[in-house]
Each structure stands twice: as structure tokens, then as C-alpha cells.
Amino acid sequence: MAAQPKPVRTESASYLGGGGLLGWLTTVDHKRVAVLYGASALVFMVIGGIEAMLIRMQLWSPGSTFLSAEVYNQIFTMHGTTMVFLVVMPLELGAFANFLVPLHVGARDVAFPRINALSYWLFTMGAIFLHLGWLWGGLPNAGWFGYANLTERYFSPGLNIDYWVVGLLLLGVSTVLGGLNFFVTIVMMRARGMTYMRMPMFVWAILITSVLILIAFPPLTVGLVFLLMDRFFGTHFYIAAYGATPILWQHLFWLFGHPEVYIMALPAFGMISEMVPVFARKPLFGYPMMAYSLALIAFLSYGVWGHHMFATGMGPVADSAFAITSMLIAIPTGVKVFSWIATVWGGSLRMTTAFYFALGMILEFTIGGLSGIMHATAPVDLQQTDSYFVVAHFHYVLFGGVMFAIMGAIYYWWPKMTGRMLDERLGKLQFWLTVIGFNATFFPMHFLGLWGMPRRIYTYGAGLGWTDLNRLETVAAFILGLAFLVLYINLVRSAAAGSEAPADPWDGRTLEWSTASPPPAYNFARLVQVRGRDAFWVEKYGAAGSRGGPMLAAAQPPGGEQAAEAIHMPAPSIFPLTIALGAGVMGTGLIVGWWRLIAIGAGVMILGIIGLGFEYPSWGEEGHDGEPAPGGGTDLRKVGVWAFLGSECVFFASLISTYIVYKSRNAGGPGASILEIPLTSFSTFVLLMSSLLMVLALAATQRGDRLWERIWLLGVAVFGLIFLGGQAYEFTHFYHEGLALQTDLFGQSFYTLVGFHGAHVAVGVLWLLVLAAAAFMGRLGKSRALSVELAGLYWHFVDVVWIVIFTLVYLMQQVKVA
Amino acid sequence: MSDAIGTMADSTVPPDGQAHRAHPGAAVYVIVAVFLAALTAMELTVFYVSALKTVLVPVLLVLAAAKFALVAMFYMHLRYDSWLLSGVLLFPLIIATVLLISLLFLFAYLAQHIG
Numbered sequence: 001m002a003a004q005p006k007p008v009r010t011e012s013a014s015y016l017g018g019g020g021l022l023g024w025l026t027t028v029d030h031k032r033v034a035v036l037y038g039a040s041a042l043v044f045m046v047i048g049g050i051e052a053m054l055i056r057m058q059l060w061s062p063g064s065t066f067l068s069a070e071v072y073n074q075i076f077t078m079h080g081t082t083m084v085f086l087v088v089m090p091l092e093l094g095a096f097a098n099f100l101v102p103l104h105v106g107a108r109d110v111a112f113p114r115i116n117a118l119s120y121w122l123f124t125m126g127a128i129f130l131h132l133g134w135l136w137g138g139l140p141n142a143g144w145f146g147y148a149n150l151t152e153r154y155f156s157p158g159l160n161i162d163y164w165v166v167g168l169l170l171l172g173v174s175t176v177l178g179g180l181n182f183f184v185t186i187v188m189m190r191a192r193g194m195t196y197m198r199m200p201m202f203v204w205a206i207l208i209t210s211v212l213i214l215i216a217f218p219p220l221t222v223g224l225v226f227l228l229m230d231r232f233f234g235t236h237f238y239i240a241a242y243g244a245t246p247i248l249w250q251h252l253f254w255l256f257g258h259p260e261v262y263i264m265a266l267p268a269f270g271m272i273s274e275m276v277p278v279f280a281r282k283p284l285f286g287y288p289m290m291a292y293s294l295a296l297i298a299f300l301s302y303g304v305w306g307h308h309m310f311a312t313g314m315g316p317v318a319d320s321a322f323a324i325t326s327m328l329i330a331i332p333t334g335v336k337v338f339s340w341i342a343t344v345w346g347g348s349l350r351m352t353t354a355f356y357f358a359l360g361m362i363l364e365f366t367i368g369g370l371s372g373i374m375h376a377t378a379p380v381d382l383q384q385t386d387s388y389f390v391v392a393h394f395h396y397v398l399f400g401g402v403m404f405a406i407m408g409a410i411y412y413w414w415p416k417m418t419g420r421m422l423d424e425r426l427g428k429l430q431f432w433l434t435v436i437g438f439n440a441t442f443f444p445m446h447f448l449g450l451w452g453m454p455r456r457i458y459t460y461g462a463g464l465g466w467t468d469l470n471r472l473e474t475v476a477a478f479i480l481g482l483a484f485l486v487l488y489i490n491l492v493r494s495a496a497a498g499s500e501a502p503a504d505p506w507d508g509r510t511l512e513w514s515t516a517s518p519p520p521a522y523n524f525a526r527l528v529q530v531r532g533r534d535a536f537w538v539e540k541y542g543a544a545g546s547r548g549g550p551m552l553a554a555a556q557p558p559g560g561e562q563a564a565e566a567i568h569m570p571a572p573s574i575f576p577l578t579i580a581l582g583a584g585v586m587g588t589g590l591i592v593g594w595w596r597l598i599a600i601g602a603g604v605m606i607l608g609i610i611g612l613g614f615e616y617p618s619w620g621e622e623g624h625d626g627e628p629a630p631g632g633g634t635d636l637r638k639v640g641v642w643a644f645l646g647s648e649c650v651f652f653a654s655l656i657s658t659y660i661v662y663k664s665r666n667a668g669g670p671g672a673s674i675l676e677i678p679l680t681s682f683s684t685f686v687l688l689m690s691s692l693l694m695v696l697a698l699a700a701t702q703r704g705d706r707l708w709e710r711i712w713l714l715g716v717a718v719f720g721l722i723f724l725g726g727q728a729y730e731f732t733h734f735y736h737e738g739l740a741l742q743t744d745l746f747g748q749s750f751y752t753l754v755g756f757h758g759a760h761v762a763v764g765v766l767w768l769l770v771l772a773a774a775a776f777m778g779r780l781g782k783s784r785a786l787s788v789e790l791a792g793l794y795w796h797f798v799d800v801v802w803i804v805i806f807t808l809v810y811l812m813q814q815v816k817v818a
Numbered sequence: 819m820s821d822a823i824g825t826m827a828d829s830t831v832p833p834d835g836q837a838h839r840a841h842p843g844a845a846v847y848v849i850v851a852v853f854l855a856a857l858t859a860m861e862l863t864v865f866y867v868s869a870l871k872t873v874l875v876p877v878l879l880v881l882a883a884a885k886f887a888l889v890a891m892f893y894m895h896l897r898y899d900s901w902l903l904s905g906v907l908l909f910p911l912i913i914a915t916v917l918l919i920s921l922l923f924l925f926a927y928l929a930q931h932i933g
Contacts, residue, residue: 248925643906645907692893695893803886803889
């Protein structure tokens with residue numbers, strides 16, 4: 001166990017120095033975690049790029065045998081999966097958001113530094129699983145969308161999809177933890193004076209993206225859990241022959257998949273919104289509308305998933321609804337484009353590489369947006385579905401929109417991250433190669449799609465008239481590859497011998513430019529007081545609307561001043577890496593079917609979690625010296641638990657929806673009439689009363705009553721065990737009555753839903769027993785009442801979920817919906 | 819300038835907006851538990867009394883919502899804590915409810931028209 005973190009002297013230089021390899025493996029510094037994410041993503045960008053080249057080489061000529069159909073399937077699956085999950089998201093959220101959000105809001109780290117490190121190591125573990133197929137068993141091969149039932153064991157008997165499921169589950173957990181961290185950091189750790197309407201637009205984008213992550217990833221997790229159960233436990237969630245519908249996967253996937261587009265796009269919008277005002281030397285035009293637009297885009301993005309499924313036959317009402325919401329989303333998106341143009345208009349432009357990419361993004365993304373509106377029209381979409389027109393569209397959005405923004409962001413923030421400038425001439429060369437290569441690769445795909453070329457095909461016939469444009473695209477793709485080569489050369493040259501970057505090389509407007517390049521470990525020696533939007537600009541020039549000029553005074557920037565005293569920063573921790581390794585061992589055990597390995601991995605994970613929980617005497621994330629007190633007396637951890645519970649609402653809604661859809665599909669099994677109300681009513685009563693004991697335990701802890709604190713905590717745990725005992729009896733009884741997990745769709749959806757709830761109860765009981773043990777050792781008490789309150793929140797949530805399950809599953813057992 | 823930064827703030831808005839009130843005492847918790855038990859008993863009554871079958875679904879949904887709200891407001895202290903926490907639960911809860919209803923409608927259509 002680590003002792004209390006050692007103070008960091010303010011004389012300590014860059015966050016990059018010191019610690020050696022162990023320092024990086026155990027780091028919890030948001031900037032180092034960002035570097036780890038960024039470096040990993042740059043490696044995966046090479047892999048994803050090579051995969052793209054292989055795809056284009058295969059399509060160079062009709063009837064090509066360069067790649068077999070199977071290898072082509074693996075390559076295009078991994079290209080999509082890699083670019084979405086291992087390049088774009090880790091670059092935007094893992095690298096840039098991690099590095100910038102605390103600096104932008106004037107904090108010294110994220111809200112939960114060790115969970116931030118855990119996010120990175122889980123990401124790494126997920127990425128490893130996705131790539132294990134290079135070594136053994138073959139890469140995932142059903143597309144990044146993994147449509148059922150191509151992913152079922154019958155159609156994909158190898159390890160390919162096993163890697164994909166385990167890898168994506170780990171990446172999903174990593175992303176949700178990251179989203180939760182950003183949400184709490186932004187809501188709770190902003191500097192004094194930084195109201196919501198003074199936040200940098202990038203922070204707005206990350207805040208909204210975090211909310212999207214928390215509500216969009218649970219349906220994917222549920223879909224993957226069903227797939228995992230189909231492949232490993234013999235269920236049939238997506239197999240039509242057993243009465244199931246593969247459409248279920250499409251709904252669950254696109255409920256995640258379309259918000260995911262905005263999870264990638266919103267941070268890009270935020271990046272552009274930071275760069276454009278700096279290089280136009282004007283405040284962002286229409287700041288409030290830009291912020292509201294972000295929120296509206298995110299809200300609408302959750303209601304447009306059906307436009308990916310017009311071809312499945314959802315009916316005219318659903319088609320119309322999804323068409324309307326898909327068209328509506330163009331309005332706030334258009335607001336953003338016009339705001340960027342209005343910001344550029346009349347500005348004193350400085351044509352840096354970053355600004356080139358920002359301008360390029362506005363143009364290219366608009367083209368992608370326009371073809372997107374075409375997809376919103378159901379009859380038109382039916383003609384374009386599964387054609388290369390769609391490939392053109394999403395590359396204009398994700399490359400033209402997102403990648404251009406990321407490239408600009410690299411040139412813009414690299415000096416801050418590394419303390420070195422990038423070469424502008426190489427940057428502009430890269431820009432023009434990118435523009436030429438990108439447009440020549442993807443614009444012709446619009447025509448190929450309209451001419452009927454389907455996407456995902458590994459070859460095509462010579463007489464179809466597609467050859468010339470495919471050859472043009474292949475040549476252009478290599479030009480694009482050359483552009484990336486220039487980028488990597490530039491990065492290596494800069495890291496090795498780039499000119500030193502000043503603290504504020506672009507005359508920036510936001511707080512990160514007020515501290516050194518690269519920043520010290522503690523970010524700001526003095527905590528920041530914000531006096532207006534564009535906080536640093538206001539300090540330099542007096543007003544956000546000023547077009548610059550001489551600084552008001554050559555004094556210290558906000559927070560940049562050397563403080564005399566030492567600063568406490570979160571200490572390194574080995575437990576995030578330990579937990580991720582445990583998860584990796586579990587995943588390996590699952591894939592190879594060695595249950596002991598799963599048990600070992602689970603044991604390592606549990607020990608890691610307990611280690612994380614008890615690492616510091618404060619039993620939680622360490623406080624950062626001098627941070628502003630969280631508003632209203634609300635603790636960071638409490639907000640974090642609530643955000644997690646909010647995400648869990650969507651998780652259980654996905655499970656419950658599936659149960660209701662499948663519950664009457666009980667071919668051969670006893671069906672819902674097997675459910676016993678008397679036993680379950682008793683269990684419900686026990687769980688409800690356990691909630692009473694839980695609040696009594698909290699009240700006893702808060703008033704320092706150690707005796708009743710112990711009694712009530714043990715009481716809750718005992719009630720939880722009684723509930724679990726009832727569930728074990730129920731499951732055993734059902735099994736003997738002929739209802740096994742694999743019996744029918746009712747059985748599998750019932751056991752999965754109720755079993756997941758039971759697993760939550762079991763985790764709660766374990767948590768309570770640990771707290772009870774601490775209480776008996778005299779280590780709980782009044783000062784640690786929050787630890788009991790957090791466990792209580794989780795326990796009550798388990799209770800309210802059961803209230804819903806008891807009603808919808810047990811009491812409404814005879815009600816048929818679908 | 820650094821002095822000015824330290825003293826000339828025009829706003830010191832606490833990040834989450836408002837303070838929370840003290841939690842209730844044991845008596846309130848016990849009263850809530852009695853209500854929860856009573857509502858559960860009402861649910862069982864609705865389930866077993868065949869004359870109430872026609873109103874089974876709406877009544878059960880209202881009773882479950884009431885139980886949910888009681889636990890969330892009193893045991894999870896949303897009634898006493900910052901509005902931020904209520905928002906953090908309510909927004910995804912609304913999304914989850916809409917998701918559930920939407921999926922049921924979509925699959926009902928699918929079952930009727932396609933099978």
C-alpha cells in the first residue's frame with residue numbers, strides 16, 4: 001500500500017521528466033495518461049492506415065486475388081474497428097481531452113486520477129485482444145458493426161469474433177470510465193469564476209460527449225453481452241431459427257453507433273472552435289448558440305439510430321420519425337458551420353498549419369454533412385444503403401470532419417504537450433497532400449455508390465465500369481498515406497530536435513497557454529481565478545473582444561506564478577494496471593475456455609479494486625491541494641456514483657426491453673407463468689427493508705454511533721444475502737422445472753436480466769461486508785460517512801431497479817407487448 | 819496582474835449551483851418503509867384480484883413509479899441534495915424510458931408485419 005502522496009515541489013520541471021519506466025506504468029497524471037493514449041493511438045493509426053492501403057490495393061483491379069475474401073473481411077473489419085475505437089476516440093478523448101480539460105478548467109488533474117489510469121490500461125488490454133488474431137486464430141471478420149447473425153458461432157466458428165467481443169467490452173468499460181471522469185471534472189472542478197458560459201468550447205464539447213458516452217455505451221455493452229452468451233453459453237439471442245430476431249442487434253448497436261458518430265464529432269467541433277478564434281484573432285462568434293447546438297446535436301443524436309435501419313422495414317411511422325430527427329440534426333450542425341465562418345470573417349488571419357486544417361475541416365465536413373442529409377430521406381437512403389455512397393459520406397464526416405480537426409489539433413497543441421514546435425513547412429506539405437489524397441480517394445466513391453458498387457465486397461467484375469475510379473482512389477489513397485508519412489517525420493523531427501516552444505506560441509485565449517510548455521506536473525502553481533470567457537486572453541488584453549496588442553502588464557499569467565509552498569499531487573498507483581491485467585486474464589480464460597484462468601483473473605481484479613479502494617487513508621481519490629471546494633458541499637465521488645447510476649439506467653432499460661420483446665417466445669419451455677409471486681414478493685420485501693437498514697446505517701455513521709453503524713451495515717448485508725438465496729432457490733427450481741438458460745428466448749432473457757440484477761446485489765453485498773469489516777476494525781466512523789453514503793446510493797439503486805423488474809417481469813407476466 | 823487575478827473575480831459561482839439540505843431522521847425513513855410495504859401490498863392486491871385485471875398495467879406502473887420515487891427522493895436523498903444530482907439521474911432515466919418504449923413499439927410493428 002502506498003503511503004500518503006509526497007508533495008511535489010513547485011520547482012519540479014516538466015511533467016514528462018522523471019520516474020523511469022515504472023513511473024509511466026504507475027502514472028496517474030492526466031498529462032502522462034494523455035501521452036500514453038496519444039502514443040498508442042499513433043501506433044494504431046499506422047496499423048489502421050496499412051489496413052486501408054491493403055483494402056485499396058485489393059480493389060485496384062477487377063477480380064483481384066491480392067487478398068482472399070476472408071482476409072479482406074478481416075482487414076476491412078479491423079480498419080473500421082481500429083480507426084473508431086483505437087485511433088479517433090483515444091486521440092480525441094484519451095489524448096487531447098485528458099491533456100486539456102484539467103488545464104482548460106484550471107484544475108490540477110481530473111476528478112479521479114487513478115480511474116483515469118485504469119481507463120488507459122483497460123483500453124490497452126482491449127486493443128491487445130482486438131489484435132491477437134494477427135498471431136493466432138484470425139482477426140475479427142464481421143465488420144466494425146458486427147451484424148448478427150454473421151457473428152454467431154455457426155457462421156464464424158473461429159476465434160475472430162471472440163477477440164472482437166472481449167476487446168470491445170473492455171474498450172467500452174474504459175470509455176465509460178473516461179466519460180464519467182470528464183463529466184465530474186468539468187461539472188465539479190472548474191476554477192473559481194469559470195461559469196458554464198465561460199468554459200472553452202472544447203470543454204463544452206467534452207462535457208456533452210461525456211454525457212453521450214454514459215448513455216450510448218450501455219446498449220452496446222448489452223448487445224455484446226448477448227453475443228458473448230450466444231458464443232460461449234449456448235443462448236440464441238440473435239438466431240432466427242430459434243425465434244429470435246437479428247434486428248435486435250442492429251437496434252442495440254445503432255443505439256450506440258449513431259451517438260458514437262457524435263462522440264467522435266463533438267470533440268472535433270470543440271477543437272475547431274478553439275483554433276479558429278485564435279488564428280482569426282476574434283472571439284468565437286455566437287458562443288451561446290455554439291454551446292446550445294452541441295447539446296441539441298447530442299440530444300437528437302440519440303433519436304436518429306433508425307436511419308441506419310430504413311432497409312430493415314421499421315414501418316412508415318418509425319421511418320418518418322427517424323427521418324425527421326435526422327433532418328433536424330442538420331440545424332444545430334449548420335449553426336456551428338456558420339459560426340466558424342462568421343468567426344473567420346473579418347479576422348486578422350494567421351495562416352498556420354493548424355488553421356489550414358481547421359479551414360479544411362469546415363469545408364470537408366460540410367460536404368459530408370450534406371450527403372448525410374440525403375441519408376435522412378428514407379426513399380433516397382434505400383437506394384444508397386450498403387453502397388459506396390455511404391462509404392464516401394462517412395469518410396467525409398469522420399476523415400474530412402474529425403481527422404482534419406485532429407491533425408489541426410496536433411499542430412496546435414503539440415508545442416504545449418512536448419515543449420517543441422512542429423515544422424510548419426512540412427505541416428503545410430502534409431495539409432495539401434491530405435486534401436488532394438483525401439478528396440481523390442473518397443469523392444469518387446459517391447459516383448461508384450450511385451452506379452451500384454456495394455460496400456464491403458472484396459472484388460468486382462471487369463465489365464461494371466468501376467475500374468477507373470477504383471484505380472484513381474487507390475492512387476489517391478497512397479498520396480494520403482504519404483501525407484501521414486510526412487506527419488510522422490515531422491513528429492519525430494520535432495521530438496528529436498524541434499525548436500523550443502514558448503508557453504504561448506499562438507497568442508492563445510485559454511488557460512493552457514498561461515502555463516509552461518510542457519506544463520509542470522501540477523499544471524498551475526497558483527489556482528486560477530477566471531474573470532471572463534477566453535480567460536487567458538482577458539488577462540492579457542483586458543477584454544475577450546479585444547484584437548490583441550500589447551499586454552496590459554508583463555506580470556505572471558493566471559496560475560503560472562511560482563508558489564513558495566509544496567503542492568500535493570496524486571501519487572502513482574500500480575492498481576489500475578493490476579486491475580486491467582486481471583481483466584485481460586479473465587478475457588483470455590473465457591476465450592480459451594479455461595475457467596480456472598477466469599477465476600484467477602477475477603481474483604486479481606477484486607484484489608486490485610480493494611487495493612485501489614484502500615490505497616489512501618481517505619479511501620477514495622486523493623484531494624489535490626488547494627482545489628476549490630466542490631460547490632454546494634457535494635463530493636466529487638458522489639457525483640461520480642450518480643453519473644454511473646444514470647448510465648446503469650440505460651443498461652437495465654436495454655436488458656428489460658429485450659426481456660419484454662422475447663418473453664412470449666417460449667417455444668418448448670414453461671414461459672412466464674413459471675414465475676412465482678409469493679417467493680418473489682418476500683424477496684422484494686426483504687430488499688425494500690434492506691434499504692431502510694441502509695439509511696439507518698448511514699444515519700448512525702453520520703452521528704458517530706459505532707454500535708448501530710455495525711449492526712445496520714451487517715443487517716443490510718444479511719438481507720442482501722437472503723435476497724440472493726431466494727434468487728438461487730428460484731433459479732434452481734426453474735432449472736428442475738425445465739427452464740434452463742438455453743431452453744428458449746424467455747429463459748435466456750429472463751436469466752440474463754434477473755441474473756445481472758443479482759450480480760449487482762452480490763457486488764453490493766461484498767461492498768457492504770468490506771465496510772462492515774472496516775467498521776468492526778474501528779476504521780469507519782463519522783469522518784468517513786461518505787464511504788457509507790456511496791455504498792448506500794448503489795444499494796438503493798439496486799433496490800429501485802428491482803422495483804421495476806418486480807413489476808414488469810413478475811407482476812405483468814401475462815401482459816404481451818411484442 | 820496576478821493580484822488582480824486573485825481579487826477581482828466577478829463571479830464565484832460554485833460549480834454545481836446550490837447547497838444541499840440536511841438529511842431526514844430515522845422517523846422519516848421508517849415512515850417511507852411503511853409506505854413502500856403498503857404499496858407492495860397494493861401491487862399484490864391488483865395482481866391477484868381478477869376484477870382489477872383491466873387496470874392492471876396502468877395501476878402497477880403508477881405504484882412502481884411511486885415506490886421508485888420514494889426510494890430515490892428519501893433514501894437516496896435527492897429531495898435534500900443538489901439539483902445537479904437529480905439531473906444526473908433524471909436525464910438518463912428519461913432516455914432509458916423513451917428507449918424502452920421505442921424498442922417495444924418497433925418490435926411490436928416487426929412482429930405484426932414481418933414476423
